[in-house]
Amino acid sequence: MQQTTADLKIGQRGIIHDLNIDEIPLKLLEMGCLPGNAIELIQIAPLGCPLYFNVNDSHVAIRLETAKEILVILENEN
């Protein structure tokens, strides 16, 4: 099964592999959420959503459903 950014654990990093462009706001792309860039999950809000990422040095919070549209390859699985 494909991993998405929603599967990351706090502190875990991945490389963006692909994303569903129809479901991702342009603004997020412009902040550097693009294939090939690293993405790290920093924090999950108390009720499981939104998720707070560091992508391409931008610190952004997005909702779970958006995070599920971003496919990643995990950097270090443990």
Next chain:
Amino acid sequence: MAKELIKVALIGNPNTGKTSVFNQLTGLHQQVGNYPGITVEKKIGTCKLSETTKATIVDLPGTYSLNASSIDENVVIELLLNKNDENYPDVVVLVSEVENLKRNLLLYTQIKDFEIPTILVINMCDRMNLKGIELDIPYLEQKLNTKIALVSSRKNIGIEKIKTLILDYENLPTTPCLNASSIDPEYFENLKKAFPNQLLYKLWLIITQDVNFLNLERNQIQSPFTKSHADLKRLQQKETIKRYQFINDTLKIGQKIDLSKATDIRAKLDRVVTHKFFGYLIFFFILFGIFQSIFDWSSVPMDFIDHSFASLASYSKTHLPAGEFTNLLSEGIIPGIGGILIFIPQIAFLFLFISVLEESGYMSRVVFLMDKIMRNFGLSGKSVVPLISGTACAIPAIMGARNIENWKERLITILVTPFITCSARLPVYAILIALIIPEKRVLGFISLQGLTLMVLYLLGFGMAIFSAYLLNKILKMNSKSYFVVEMPSYKIPLFKNVAINILEKTKSFVFGAGKIILALSVVLWFLGSHGPKSTFGQTERIVKSEMESDAKTYDESTLERKVNAYKLENSYIGIIGKSIEPAIKPLGYDWKIGIAIVSSFAAREVFVGTLATIYSVQNDNENETSIKAQMKQEKRADGTSLFNLATGMSLLLFYAFAMQCVSTLAIVKKETYSWKWPLIQLFFMSGFAYLTALVAYQLFK
């Protein structure tokens, strides 16, 4: 020979300290207005560059790119697309920030495609050591085709450098950084052939954005070059990737980051501030602190203003020659101005707290914490900002709802924000609470009056949430829910930014709402001190004949009071008040309160001023008395005090819920593009207010 006036546009991402740079460059030489037709704030300032040259600087709204997703961002594109605009810049100053240089440069490369001279300001350079960042400025300048100013607006470093670069703008290269049209060569080649005189990037923006371009009709280029929405977005993604490739290549050589040196306070603070328990606790304590301090701290200056104007009014009455003009001054104008100035302490405190929360970066964490909770009610985490700034004033708050991407969430936010206790309700609350709640402290330090105030705030907030929940169930709308929030690094708020913000907001209140209040005070004074000839003109005779029929003798002062009371009752205002009395009697109000409610439909804060005017006309005495004291003296026909617990509660609830603000209705109309929503708001809120006030009075009576 340099020009005498250089037009500068300040552009940059949000959270780069753009406004600080603007404040440093222009100081207090700023004007705040609106862009025509829309309510986006327009800030223009001037700056002296040399003995002979000045610059006018436009501070444009913060934007992440030239692909606009809100009206605020549209302003930037519209200005750059329209060469005939009076503010079209000779030179752009692009403000970036040292920690987010990569992302900031995206906007920079877009601006460069306009072939306008563009100075790159890299702000917050004082943080470079802390973050282990090194920049090769000569290399960057050469790669990016520009001049760079390393600036710290916080420490006032590099501002002179910006001025020198602006003066020399004609020598800046205007060549773009990269050729973005290579993402689809054939398409752009055809576009260029069709419109040889236009900049390619401009054409591309016109095709992709919802912007009205004055010189070039949109549909004119549309026909052969239209693409589906999805195709356009795919191209935009390609364009973005292309730009980032260039930026990454440039920064690979031009920027060195030593991660071992970097200390990340942000991560540590975030762990606490967004913690599932401590996060909410901190948020609650911040709110609690704000409300306690607003009530405690501003009561001293407010009492001072209240008493000063009362004594000024009585002074002018005794020391000026008696006559119509003196009456107008001491009963209309002076209480009117006092009724405006009395809000300044509270408004200033509120904006102090709000701008500190915004400036420090804490507000984004609140958005993050609250999003999931707010979504249950059809709101967004971003609704928290309007709801909090709604405690200052619903008007900027409703405008602040613009950055909510989802239309349904935005509409609900706009509709429920007026329930939030705004600063205009504060004086009404303050005076009523002071009258009906004893000045006691619970547990030694919590003031009971402050606590009541907090309950009223919570009530407004609860009502906002509850009606959001209802609206979410009722409104059938499907719009995609996008949510992207930047979490900026924490900063200590700059005194200058906070101070200018407070000054501006207070000024716009005094001169905006203030005009209405003053005008209404004068009208009220006139209506209160004039009346129909047949009754009002015959006062003395009627009162005397009444006395004679009573067969009692009164002393001078009682006679005077009787005459004044009769005059007020038979004045124009008395006639209006009496005619609405049946509708408000069940709520426990007399006709004087009725007048205050009707006139405060323009703005809630008018309530206190109106009562002040009415009572000062009625009492007509030369002793100084504050509004509060006069309200305390008011008696019902049966001799009990008018402002007792029941009436007080009823009034508090009425003002908590009723839509008593014309300006808010106007702004809602503007933001929702129809009269439908403001009218629904008006009837729902005011109807609900009437019912709760009725129930409250009947229960407490």
